[in-house]
Amino acid sequence: MLAVKVPKQEAEKARRKLIELGVLAKGYAIRREGEFILFPLIEPVEGFELVEADFERLEKRPHSYREVVEVPDEVRPLLPSSFDIIGDIAIIELPKELMPYGKAIGEAILRVHRHIKAVFAKGSKVSGEYRVRELIHLAGERRTETLHRENGIRLKLDVARVYFSPRLATERMRIFEKTRPGEVVFDMFAGVGPYAVLLAKKAKLVFAVDLNPWAVRYLEENIGLNKVDNVVPVLGDVRKVAGQLKADRVIMNLPKFADRFLREAMLSVRDGGVVHYYGFGPDGDLFSEHEAKIKTVARELGLGVEFLGERKVRPYAPRQFNIAIDFQVLK
Structure with missing residues:
Protein backbone atom coordinates (compact mmCIF):
# COMPACT_ATOMS: atom_id res chain seq x y z
CA MET A 1 0.00 0.00 0.00
CA LEU A 2 1.28 3.49 -0.83
CA ALA A 3 2.43 5.48 2.22
CA VAL A 4 4.11 8.68 3.35
CA LYS A 5 7.22 8.29 5.53
CA VAL A 6 8.12 11.17 7.86
CA PRO A 7 10.39 11.65 10.92
CA LYS A 8 8.56 11.14 14.21
CA GLN A 9 8.89 14.80 15.22
CA GLU A 10 7.12 15.89 12.02
CA ALA A 11 4.33 13.29 12.20
CA GLU A 12 1.51 15.45 13.59
CA LYS A 13 2.17 18.26 11.14
CA ALA A 14 2.25 15.76 8.26
CA ARG A 15 -0.97 14.07 9.43
CA ARG A 16 -2.85 17.35 9.45
CA LYS A 17 -1.55 18.20 5.97
CA LEU A 18 -2.58 14.80 4.56
CA ILE A 19 -6.07 15.21 6.03
CA GLU A 20 -6.28 18.71 4.55
CA LEU A 21 -5.33 17.31 1.11
CA GLY A 22 -7.86 14.48 1.48
CA VAL A 23 -5.33 11.73 0.77
CA LEU A 24 -5.00 10.01 4.16
CA ALA A 25 -6.52 6.52 3.98
CA LYS A 26 -9.05 5.86 6.73
CA GLY A 27 -9.57 2.60 8.54
CA TYR A 28 -5.88 1.72 8.92
CA ALA A 29 -3.50 1.93 11.88
CA ILE A 30 -0.43 4.10 11.31
CA ARG A 31 2.95 2.33 11.44
CA ARG A 32 6.06 3.15 13.42
CA GLU A 33 9.47 2.20 12.08
CA GLY A 34 12.25 3.31 14.39
CA GLU A 35 12.38 7.11 14.24
CA PHE A 36 9.84 7.32 11.41
CA ILE A 37 6.04 7.26 11.09
CA LEU A 38 4.20 5.84 8.06
CA PHE A 39 0.78 7.10 6.97
CA PRO A 40 -1.35 5.13 4.48
CA LEU A 41 -2.51 6.99 1.34
CA ILE A 42 -5.39 6.65 -1.07
CA GLU A 43 -3.33 8.25 -3.87
CA PRO A 44 0.16 9.73 -4.43
CA VAL A 45 0.95 13.15 -3.00
CA GLU A 46 3.76 15.57 -3.74
CA GLY A 47 6.20 16.97 -1.20
CA PHE A 48 6.61 13.81 0.89
CA GLU A 49 8.76 10.67 0.79
CA LEU A 50 6.58 7.87 -0.64
CA VAL A 51 7.09 4.18 0.20
CA GLU A 52 5.23 0.86 -0.08
CA ALA A 53 4.06 -0.64 3.22
CA ASP A 54 1.50 -2.98 4.74
CA PHE A 55 -1.00 -1.57 7.24
CA GLU A 56 -3.27 -3.26 9.78
CA ARG A 57 -6.95 -2.61 9.27
CA LEU A 58 -8.76 -1.05 12.23
CA GLU A 59 -11.88 -2.70 13.56
CA LYS A 60 -14.89 -0.61 12.61
CA ARG A 61 -16.54 0.45 15.85
CA PRO A 62 -20.20 1.33 16.21
CA HIS A 63 -21.05 4.98 16.80
CA SER A 64 -24.01 4.38 19.10
CA THR A 144 -20.75 7.00 41.98
CA GLU A 145 -17.67 9.17 42.58
CA THR A 146 -15.86 10.45 39.51
CA LEU A 147 -13.60 13.19 38.14
CA HIS A 148 -15.23 15.37 35.49
CA ARG A 149 -13.37 17.72 33.14
CA GLU A 150 -14.89 20.74 31.43
CA ASN A 151 -13.82 24.23 30.39
CA GLY A 152 -10.24 23.57 31.47
CA ILE A 153 -11.08 22.67 35.08
CA ARG A 154 -11.43 19.39 36.98
CA LEU A 155 -14.36 18.64 39.25
CA LYS A 156 -14.49 15.73 41.66
CA LEU A 157 -18.02 14.76 42.71
CA ASP A 158 -20.38 11.98 43.68
CA VAL A 159 -23.31 11.83 41.25
CA ALA A 160 -25.52 10.21 43.91
CA ARG A 161 -24.86 12.86 46.58
CA VAL A 162 -24.75 16.17 44.69
CA TYR A 163 -26.52 17.88 41.80
CA PHE A 164 -24.46 18.35 38.66
CA SER A 165 -25.43 18.79 35.01
CA PRO A 166 -22.76 18.43 32.30
CA ARG A 167 -25.23 20.01 29.86
CA LEU A 168 -24.57 23.44 31.38
CA ALA A 169 -20.89 23.55 30.40
CA THR A 170 -21.56 25.98 27.53
CA GLU A 171 -23.63 28.24 29.78
CA ARG A 172 -20.89 28.26 32.39
CA MET A 173 -18.36 29.31 29.77
CA ARG A 174 -20.74 32.08 28.62
CA ILE A 175 -20.73 33.56 32.12
CA PHE A 176 -16.95 33.17 32.34
CA GLU A 177 -16.55 35.19 29.15
CA LYS A 178 -18.76 37.97 30.57
CA THR A 179 -16.89 38.11 33.87
CA ARG A 180 -14.32 40.90 34.10
CA PRO A 181 -10.97 40.64 35.87
CA GLY A 182 -11.16 41.92 39.44
CA GLU A 183 -14.88 41.28 39.99
CA VAL A 184 -16.41 39.91 43.18
CA VAL A 185 -18.82 37.07 42.37
CA PHE A 186 -21.60 35.60 44.51
CA ASP A 187 -22.50 32.03 43.47
CA MET A 188 -25.70 31.49 45.45
CA PHE A 189 -26.17 27.77 44.76
CA ALA A 190 -22.63 26.66 44.07
CA GLY A 191 -22.77 22.86 44.21
CA VAL A 192 -19.31 21.34 43.71
CA GLY A 193 -18.09 24.56 42.08
CA PRO A 194 -18.50 24.37 38.29
CA TYR A 195 -19.21 28.11 38.15
CA ALA A 196 -17.16 29.17 41.17
CA VAL A 197 -13.93 27.37 40.28
CA LEU A 198 -14.12 28.44 36.65
CA LEU A 199 -14.85 32.10 37.45
CA ALA A 200 -12.08 32.14 40.02
CA LYS A 201 -9.66 32.03 37.10
CA LYS A 202 -10.73 35.60 36.29
CA ALA A 203 -12.55 37.12 39.28
CA LYS A 204 -10.91 38.72 42.30
CA LEU A 205 -13.06 36.78 44.78
CA VAL A 206 -15.88 34.24 44.58
CA PHE A 207 -18.27 33.54 47.45
CA ALA A 208 -19.71 30.06 46.86
CA VAL A 209 -22.66 28.95 49.02
CA ASP A 210 -24.49 25.64 49.18
CA LEU A 211 -26.80 23.90 51.63
CA ASN A 212 -25.55 20.37 50.81
CA PRO A 213 -22.57 19.40 53.00
CA TRP A 214 -21.41 16.87 50.40
CA ALA A 215 -21.38 19.58 47.73
CA VAL A 216 -19.31 21.91 49.91
CA ARG A 217 -16.94 19.07 50.77
CA TYR A 218 -16.29 18.45 47.08
CA LEU A 219 -16.16 22.20 46.41
CA GLU A 220 -13.34 22.50 48.94
CA GLU A 221 -11.53 19.60 47.30
CA ASN A 222 -12.00 21.12 43.84
CA ILE A 223 -10.58 24.44 44.99
CA GLY A 224 -7.34 22.63 45.82
CA LEU A 225 -7.49 20.41 42.77
CA ASN A 226 -7.59 23.44 40.49
CA LYS A 227 -5.14 25.52 42.55
CA VAL A 228 -7.41 28.53 43.04
CA ASP A 229 -7.17 30.39 46.34
CA ASN A 230 -9.83 33.05 45.84
CA VAL A 231 -12.99 30.97 46.37
CA VAL A 232 -14.70 31.24 49.76
CA PRO A 233 -16.83 28.09 50.31
CA VAL A 234 -19.81 28.56 52.65
CA LEU A 235 -21.99 25.74 53.95
CA GLY A 236 -25.49 26.91 54.83
CA ASP A 237 -28.67 28.66 53.81
CA VAL A 238 -27.94 31.38 51.27
CA ARG A 239 -30.51 33.62 53.02
CA LYS A 240 -28.11 33.96 55.97
CA VAL A 241 -25.29 35.10 53.68
CA ALA A 242 -27.21 37.40 51.36
CA GLY A 243 -26.90 41.10 52.14
CA GLN A 244 -23.65 40.59 54.07
CA LEU A 245 -21.57 41.02 50.93
CA LYS A 246 -21.66 43.19 47.82
CA ALA A 247 -20.88 41.46 44.54
CA ASP A 248 -20.38 42.69 41.01
CA ARG A 249 -21.99 39.55 39.64
CA VAL A 250 -24.54 37.15 41.16
CA ILE A 251 -25.31 33.66 39.82
CA MET A 252 -28.71 32.14 40.59
CA ASN A 253 -28.43 28.63 39.18
CA LEU A 254 -31.49 27.15 40.89
CA PRO A 255 -34.04 27.25 38.06
CA LYS A 256 -36.90 25.58 39.92
CA PHE A 257 -36.84 28.01 42.86
CA ALA A 258 -34.62 30.96 41.89
CA ASP A 259 -37.58 33.36 41.96
CA ARG A 260 -37.87 32.77 45.72
CA PHE A 261 -34.38 34.22 46.22
CA LEU A 262 -34.58 37.35 44.05
CA ARG A 263 -34.72 39.60 47.09
CA GLU A 264 -31.50 38.08 48.47
CA ALA A 265 -29.77 38.40 45.10
CA MET A 266 -30.67 42.07 44.67
CA LEU A 267 -29.59 42.92 48.21
CA SER A 268 -26.21 41.34 47.52
CA VAL A 269 -25.29 43.10 44.28
CA ARG A 270 -23.60 46.47 43.92
CA ASP A 271 -25.16 49.38 42.03
CA GLY A 272 -24.83 48.46 38.37
CA GLY A 273 -24.02 44.84 39.17
CA VAL A 274 -25.33 41.95 37.10
CA VAL A 275 -27.55 39.04 38.13
CA HIS A 276 -27.66 35.82 36.09
CA TYR A 277 -31.09 34.36 36.81
CA TYR A 278 -32.22 30.87 35.75
CA GLY A 279 -35.70 29.43 35.52
CA PHE A 280 -38.04 27.19 33.54
CA GLY A 281 -40.46 28.48 30.96
CA PRO A 282 -43.03 27.07 28.53
CA ASP A 283 -42.28 27.21 24.83
CA GLY A 284 -44.01 30.24 23.35
CA ASP A 285 -43.79 32.34 26.52
CA LEU A 286 -40.40 31.66 28.01
CA PHE A 287 -39.57 34.84 29.86
CA SER A 288 -42.58 37.05 30.68
CA GLU A 289 -43.52 35.44 34.02
CA HIS A 290 -39.93 35.63 35.25
CA GLU A 291 -39.51 39.23 34.06
CA ALA A 292 -42.64 40.21 36.00
CA LYS A 293 -41.30 38.62 39.21
CA ILE A 294 -37.93 40.37 38.80
CA LYS A 295 -39.64 43.76 38.33
CA THR A 296 -41.95 43.19 41.30
CA VAL A 297 -39.12 42.38 43.71
CA ALA A 298 -37.04 45.30 42.44
CA ARG A 299 -39.98 47.67 42.94
CA GLU A 300 -40.55 46.38 46.51
CA LEU A 301 -36.89 47.09 47.29
CA GLY A 302 -36.95 50.50 45.64
CA LEU A 303 -34.50 49.38 42.95
CA GLY A 304 -34.41 49.59 39.19
CA VAL A 305 -33.57 46.80 36.78
CA GLU A 306 -32.37 46.76 33.20
CA PHE A 307 -32.67 43.54 31.23
CA LEU A 308 -29.44 42.78 29.38
CA GLY A 309 -30.28 39.53 27.63
CA GLU A 310 -32.44 36.40 27.61
CA ARG A 311 -31.77 32.97 26.16
CA LYS A 312 -32.85 29.36 26.03
CA VAL A 313 -30.23 27.29 27.84
CA ARG A 314 -31.48 23.77 27.08
CA PRO A 315 -34.67 21.72 26.76
CA TYR A 316 -35.98 20.59 30.14
CA ALA A 317 -39.21 18.72 29.40
CA PRO A 318 -41.66 18.52 26.49
CA ARG A 319 -42.28 22.16 25.44
CA GLN A 320 -40.39 23.38 28.52
CA PHE A 321 -36.97 25.06 28.54
CA ASN A 322 -34.34 26.00 31.06
CA ILE A 323 -33.94 29.74 30.48
CA ALA A 324 -31.47 32.44 31.50
CA ILE A 325 -32.15 36.13 32.10
CA ASP A 326 -29.29 38.55 32.66
CA PHE A 327 -30.26 41.82 34.33
CA GLN A 328 -28.54 44.80 35.88
CA VAL A 329 -29.58 46.19 39.26
CA LEU A 330 -29.72 49.98 39.58
CA LYS A 331 -29.80 51.49 43.07
Whole structure:
Protein backbone atom coordinates (compact mmCIF):
# COMPACT_ATOMS: atom_id res chain seq x y z
CA MET A 1 0.00 0.00 0.00
CA LEU A 2 1.28 3.49 -0.83
CA ALA A 3 2.43 5.48 2.22
CA VAL A 4 4.11 8.68 3.35
CA LYS A 5 7.22 8.29 5.53
CA VAL A 6 8.12 11.17 7.86
CA PRO A 7 10.39 11.65 10.92
CA LYS A 8 8.56 11.14 14.21
CA GLN A 9 8.89 14.80 15.22
CA GLU A 10 7.12 15.89 12.02
CA ALA A 11 4.33 13.29 12.20
CA GLU A 12 1.51 15.45 13.59
CA LYS A 13 2.17 18.26 11.14
CA ALA A 14 2.25 15.76 8.26
CA ARG A 15 -0.97 14.07 9.43
CA ARG A 16 -2.85 17.35 9.45
CA LYS A 17 -1.55 18.20 5.97
CA LEU A 18 -2.58 14.80 4.56
CA ILE A 19 -6.07 15.21 6.03
CA GLU A 20 -6.28 18.71 4.55
CA LEU A 21 -5.33 17.31 1.11
CA GLY A 22 -7.86 14.48 1.48
CA VAL A 23 -5.33 11.73 0.77
CA LEU A 24 -5.00 10.01 4.16
CA ALA A 25 -6.52 6.52 3.98
CA LYS A 26 -9.05 5.86 6.73
CA GLY A 27 -9.57 2.60 8.54
CA TYR A 28 -5.88 1.72 8.92
CA ALA A 29 -3.50 1.93 11.88
CA ILE A 30 -0.43 4.10 11.31
CA ARG A 31 2.95 2.33 11.44
CA ARG A 32 6.06 3.15 13.42
CA GLU A 33 9.47 2.20 12.08
CA GLY A 34 12.25 3.31 14.39
CA GLU A 35 12.38 7.11 14.24
CA PHE A 36 9.84 7.32 11.41
CA ILE A 37 6.04 7.26 11.09
CA LEU A 38 4.20 5.84 8.06
CA PHE A 39 0.78 7.10 6.97
CA PRO A 40 -1.35 5.13 4.48
CA LEU A 41 -2.51 6.99 1.34
CA ILE A 42 -5.39 6.65 -1.07
CA GLU A 43 -3.33 8.25 -3.87
CA PRO A 44 0.16 9.73 -4.43
CA VAL A 45 0.95 13.15 -3.00
CA GLU A 46 3.76 15.57 -3.74
CA GLY A 47 6.20 16.97 -1.20
CA PHE A 48 6.61 13.81 0.89
CA GLU A 49 8.76 10.67 0.79
CA LEU A 50 6.58 7.87 -0.64
CA VAL A 51 7.09 4.18 0.20
CA GLU A 52 5.23 0.86 -0.08
CA ALA A 53 4.06 -0.64 3.22
CA ASP A 54 1.50 -2.98 4.74
CA PHE A 55 -1.00 -1.57 7.24
CA GLU A 56 -3.27 -3.26 9.78
CA ARG A 57 -6.95 -2.61 9.27
CA LEU A 58 -8.76 -1.05 12.23
CA GLU A 59 -11.88 -2.70 13.56
CA LYS A 60 -14.89 -0.61 12.61
CA ARG A 61 -16.54 0.45 15.85
CA PRO A 62 -20.20 1.33 16.21
CA HIS A 63 -21.05 4.98 16.80
CA SER A 64 -24.01 4.38 19.10
CA TYR A 65 -24.95 1.82 21.73
CA ARG A 66 -28.24 1.42 19.85
CA GLU A 67 -26.34 -0.32 17.03
CA VAL A 68 -25.22 -3.18 19.30
CA VAL A 69 -27.77 -3.47 22.11
CA GLU A 70 -30.09 -6.50 22.00
CA VAL A 71 -33.67 -5.63 22.93
CA PRO A 72 -37.01 -6.78 21.45
CA ASP A 73 -38.02 -4.97 18.26
CA GLU A 74 -41.19 -3.61 19.85
CA VAL A 75 -39.24 -1.54 22.41
CA ARG A 76 -36.28 -0.58 20.20
CA PRO A 77 -37.91 2.73 19.14
CA LEU A 78 -37.93 3.73 22.84
CA LEU A 79 -34.14 3.59 23.19
CA PRO A 80 -32.89 7.07 24.18
CA SER A 81 -30.69 8.77 21.61
CA SER A 82 -28.57 10.49 24.27
CA PHE A 83 -27.46 10.27 27.88
CA ASP A 84 -25.35 12.32 30.29
CA ILE A 85 -21.66 11.59 30.76
CA ILE A 86 -20.13 12.87 33.99
CA GLY A 87 -16.47 11.96 34.16
CA ASP A 88 -16.40 8.23 33.44
CA ILE A 89 -20.01 7.63 34.53
CA ALA A 90 -23.01 7.51 32.18
CA ILE A 91 -26.51 8.36 33.42
CA ILE A 92 -29.39 7.44 31.12
CA GLU A 93 -33.13 8.05 31.40
CA LEU A 94 -35.09 4.90 30.52
CA PRO A 95 -38.86 4.58 30.13
CA LYS A 96 -40.38 1.84 32.27
CA GLU A 97 -40.75 -0.42 29.21
CA LEU A 98 -36.96 -0.54 28.88
CA MET A 99 -36.05 -1.09 32.52
CA PRO A 100 -36.15 -4.93 32.20
CA TYR A 101 -33.38 -4.55 29.59
CA GLY A 102 -31.33 -2.11 31.65
CA LYS A 103 -28.35 -4.44 32.06
CA ALA A 104 -28.13 -5.07 28.31
CA ILE A 105 -28.36 -1.33 27.62
CA GLY A 106 -25.67 -0.55 30.19
CA GLU A 107 -23.32 -3.18 28.80
CA ALA A 108 -23.87 -1.88 25.26
CA ILE A 109 -22.90 1.63 26.40
CA LEU A 110 -19.72 0.26 28.00
CA ARG A 111 -18.87 -1.65 24.82
CA VAL A 112 -19.21 1.39 22.54
CA HIS A 113 -17.79 4.04 24.88
CA ARG A 114 -14.55 2.59 26.25
CA HIS A 115 -13.86 5.56 28.55
CA ILE A 116 -17.12 4.99 30.47
CA LYS A 117 -16.66 2.70 33.48
CA ALA A 118 -20.11 2.73 35.10
CA VAL A 119 -23.67 3.13 33.83
CA PHE A 120 -26.71 4.16 35.89
CA ALA A 121 -30.36 4.80 35.09
CA LYS A 122 -32.28 7.71 36.58
CA GLY A 123 -34.48 6.23 39.29
CA SER A 124 -36.33 9.40 40.25
CA LYS A 125 -36.58 13.09 39.51
CA VAL A 126 -34.21 15.56 41.14
CA SER A 127 -35.80 16.37 44.50
CA GLY A 128 -35.19 17.39 48.10
CA GLU A 129 -33.24 20.32 49.50
CA TYR A 130 -29.99 18.81 48.21
CA ARG A 131 -31.33 18.42 44.63
CA VAL A 132 -30.31 14.78 44.15
CA ARG A 133 -31.95 11.79 42.50
CA GLU A 134 -32.04 8.03 43.00
CA LEU A 135 -29.74 6.13 40.63
CA ILE A 136 -30.13 2.51 39.53
CA HIS A 137 -26.93 0.62 38.67
CA LEU A 138 -27.07 -0.99 35.22
CA ALA A 139 -23.53 -2.09 34.37
CA GLY A 140 -19.85 -1.58 35.08
CA GLU A 141 -18.30 -0.48 38.34
CA ARG A 142 -20.55 0.04 41.36
CA ARG A 143 -19.33 3.51 42.29
CA THR A 144 -20.75 7.00 41.98
CA GLU A 145 -17.67 9.17 42.58
CA THR A 146 -15.86 10.45 39.51
CA LEU A 147 -13.60 13.19 38.14
CA HIS A 148 -15.23 15.37 35.49
CA ARG A 149 -13.37 17.72 33.14
CA GLU A 150 -14.89 20.74 31.43
CA ASN A 151 -13.82 24.23 30.39
CA GLY A 152 -10.24 23.57 31.47
CA ILE A 153 -11.08 22.67 35.08
CA ARG A 154 -11.43 19.39 36.98
CA LEU A 155 -14.36 18.64 39.25
CA LYS A 156 -14.49 15.73 41.66
CA LEU A 157 -18.02 14.76 42.71
CA ASP A 158 -20.38 11.98 43.68
CA VAL A 159 -23.31 11.83 41.25
CA ALA A 160 -25.52 10.21 43.91
CA ARG A 161 -24.86 12.86 46.58
CA VAL A 162 -24.75 16.17 44.69
CA TYR A 163 -26.52 17.88 41.80
CA PHE A 164 -24.46 18.35 38.66
CA SER A 165 -25.43 18.79 35.01
CA PRO A 166 -22.76 18.43 32.30
CA ARG A 167 -25.23 20.01 29.86
CA LEU A 168 -24.57 23.44 31.38
CA ALA A 169 -20.89 23.55 30.40
CA THR A 170 -21.56 25.98 27.53
CA GLU A 171 -23.63 28.24 29.78
CA ARG A 172 -20.89 28.26 32.39
CA MET A 173 -18.36 29.31 29.77
CA ARG A 174 -20.74 32.08 28.62
CA ILE A 175 -20.73 33.56 32.12
CA PHE A 176 -16.95 33.17 32.34
CA GLU A 177 -16.55 35.19 29.15
CA LYS A 178 -18.76 37.97 30.57
CA THR A 179 -16.89 38.11 33.87
CA ARG A 180 -14.32 40.90 34.10
CA PRO A 181 -10.97 40.64 35.87
CA GLY A 182 -11.16 41.92 39.44
CA GLU A 183 -14.88 41.28 39.99
CA VAL A 184 -16.41 39.91 43.18
CA VAL A 185 -18.82 37.07 42.37
CA PHE A 186 -21.60 35.60 44.51
CA ASP A 187 -22.50 32.03 43.47
CA MET A 188 -25.70 31.49 45.45
CA PHE A 189 -26.17 27.77 44.76
CA ALA A 190 -22.63 26.66 44.07
CA GLY A 191 -22.77 22.86 44.21
CA VAL A 192 -19.31 21.34 43.71
CA GLY A 193 -18.09 24.56 42.08
CA PRO A 194 -18.50 24.37 38.29
CA TYR A 195 -19.21 28.11 38.15
CA ALA A 196 -17.16 29.17 41.17
CA VAL A 197 -13.93 27.37 40.28
CA LEU A 198 -14.12 28.44 36.65
CA LEU A 199 -14.85 32.10 37.45
CA ALA A 200 -12.08 32.14 40.02
CA LYS A 201 -9.66 32.03 37.10
CA LYS A 202 -10.73 35.60 36.29
CA ALA A 203 -12.55 37.12 39.28
CA LYS A 204 -10.91 38.72 42.30
CA LEU A 205 -13.06 36.78 44.78
CA VAL A 206 -15.88 34.24 44.58
CA PHE A 207 -18.27 33.54 47.45
CA ALA A 208 -19.71 30.06 46.86
CA VAL A 209 -22.66 28.95 49.02
CA ASP A 210 -24.49 25.64 49.18
CA LEU A 211 -26.80 23.90 51.63
CA ASN A 212 -25.55 20.37 50.81
CA PRO A 213 -22.57 19.40 53.00
CA TRP A 214 -21.41 16.87 50.40
CA ALA A 215 -21.38 19.58 47.73
CA VAL A 216 -19.31 21.91 49.91
CA ARG A 217 -16.94 19.07 50.77
CA TYR A 218 -16.29 18.45 47.08
CA LEU A 219 -16.16 22.20 46.41
CA GLU A 220 -13.34 22.50 48.94
CA GLU A 221 -11.53 19.60 47.30
CA ASN A 222 -12.00 21.12 43.84
CA ILE A 223 -10.58 24.44 44.99
CA GLY A 224 -7.34 22.63 45.82
CA LEU A 225 -7.49 20.41 42.77
CA ASN A 226 -7.59 23.44 40.49
CA LYS A 227 -5.14 25.52 42.55
CA VAL A 228 -7.41 28.53 43.04
CA ASP A 229 -7.17 30.39 46.34
CA ASN A 230 -9.83 33.05 45.84
CA VAL A 231 -12.99 30.97 46.37
CA VAL A 232 -14.70 31.24 49.76
CA PRO A 233 -16.83 28.09 50.31
CA VAL A 234 -19.81 28.56 52.65
CA LEU A 235 -21.99 25.74 53.95
CA GLY A 236 -25.49 26.91 54.83
CA ASP A 237 -28.67 28.66 53.81
CA VAL A 238 -27.94 31.38 51.27
CA ARG A 239 -30.51 33.62 53.02
CA LYS A 240 -28.11 33.96 55.97
CA VAL A 241 -25.29 35.10 53.68
CA ALA A 242 -27.21 37.40 51.36
CA GLY A 243 -26.90 41.10 52.14
CA GLN A 244 -23.65 40.59 54.07
CA LEU A 245 -21.57 41.02 50.93
CA LYS A 246 -21.66 43.19 47.82
CA ALA A 247 -20.88 41.46 44.54
CA ASP A 248 -20.38 42.69 41.01
CA ARG A 249 -21.99 39.55 39.64
CA VAL A 250 -24.54 37.15 41.16
CA ILE A 251 -25.31 33.66 39.82
CA MET A 252 -28.71 32.14 40.59
CA ASN A 253 -28.43 28.63 39.18
CA LEU A 254 -31.49 27.15 40.89
CA PRO A 255 -34.04 27.25 38.06
CA LYS A 256 -36.90 25.58 39.92
CA PHE A 257 -36.84 28.01 42.86
CA ALA A 258 -34.62 30.96 41.89
CA ASP A 259 -37.58 33.36 41.96
CA ARG A 260 -37.87 32.77 45.72
CA PHE A 261 -34.38 34.22 46.22
CA LEU A 262 -34.58 37.35 44.05
CA ARG A 263 -34.72 39.60 47.09
CA GLU A 264 -31.50 38.08 48.47
CA ALA A 265 -29.77 38.40 45.10
CA MET A 266 -30.67 42.07 44.67
CA LEU A 267 -29.59 42.92 48.21
CA SER A 268 -26.21 41.34 47.52
CA VAL A 269 -25.29 43.10 44.28
CA ARG A 270 -23.60 46.47 43.92
CA ASP A 271 -25.16 49.38 42.03
CA GLY A 272 -24.83 48.46 38.37
CA GLY A 273 -24.02 44.84 39.17
CA VAL A 274 -25.33 41.95 37.10
CA VAL A 275 -27.55 39.04 38.13
CA HIS A 276 -27.66 35.82 36.09
CA TYR A 277 -31.09 34.36 36.81
CA TYR A 278 -32.22 30.87 35.75
CA GLY A 279 -35.70 29.43 35.52
CA PHE A 280 -38.04 27.19 33.54
CA GLY A 281 -40.46 28.48 30.96
CA PRO A 282 -43.03 27.07 28.53
CA ASP A 283 -42.28 27.21 24.83
CA GLY A 284 -44.01 30.24 23.35
CA ASP A 285 -43.79 32.34 26.52
CA LEU A 286 -40.40 31.66 28.01
CA PHE A 287 -39.57 34.84 29.86
CA SER A 288 -42.58 37.05 30.68
CA GLU A 289 -43.52 35.44 34.02
CA HIS A 290 -39.93 35.63 35.25
CA GLU A 291 -39.51 39.23 34.06
CA ALA A 292 -42.64 40.21 36.00
CA LYS A 293 -41.30 38.62 39.21
CA ILE A 294 -37.93 40.37 38.80
CA LYS A 295 -39.64 43.76 38.33
CA THR A 296 -41.95 43.19 41.30
CA VAL A 297 -39.12 42.38 43.71
CA ALA A 298 -37.04 45.30 42.44
CA ARG A 299 -39.98 47.67 42.94
CA GLU A 300 -40.55 46.38 46.51
CA LEU A 301 -36.89 47.09 47.29
CA GLY A 302 -36.95 50.50 45.64
CA LEU A 303 -34.50 49.38 42.95
CA GLY A 304 -34.41 49.59 39.19
CA VAL A 305 -33.57 46.80 36.78
CA GLU A 306 -32.37 46.76 33.20
CA PHE A 307 -32.67 43.54 31.23
CA LEU A 308 -29.44 42.78 29.38
CA GLY A 309 -30.28 39.53 27.63
CA GLU A 310 -32.44 36.40 27.61
CA ARG A 311 -31.77 32.97 26.16
CA LYS A 312 -32.85 29.36 26.03
CA VAL A 313 -30.23 27.29 27.84
CA ARG A 314 -31.48 23.77 27.08
CA PRO A 315 -34.67 21.72 26.76
CA TYR A 316 -35.98 20.59 30.14
CA ALA A 317 -39.21 18.72 29.40
CA PRO A 318 -41.66 18.52 26.49
CA ARG A 319 -42.28 22.16 25.44
CA GLN A 320 -40.39 23.38 28.52
CA PHE A 321 -36.97 25.06 28.54
CA ASN A 322 -34.34 26.00 31.06
CA ILE A 323 -33.94 29.74 30.48
CA ALA A 324 -31.47 32.44 31.50
CA ILE A 325 -32.15 36.13 32.10
CA ASP A 326 -29.29 38.55 32.66
CA PHE A 327 -30.26 41.82 34.33
CA GLN A 328 -28.54 44.80 35.88
CA VAL A 329 -29.58 46.19 39.26
CA LEU A 330 -29.72 49.98 39.58
CA LYS A 331 -29.80 51.49 43.07
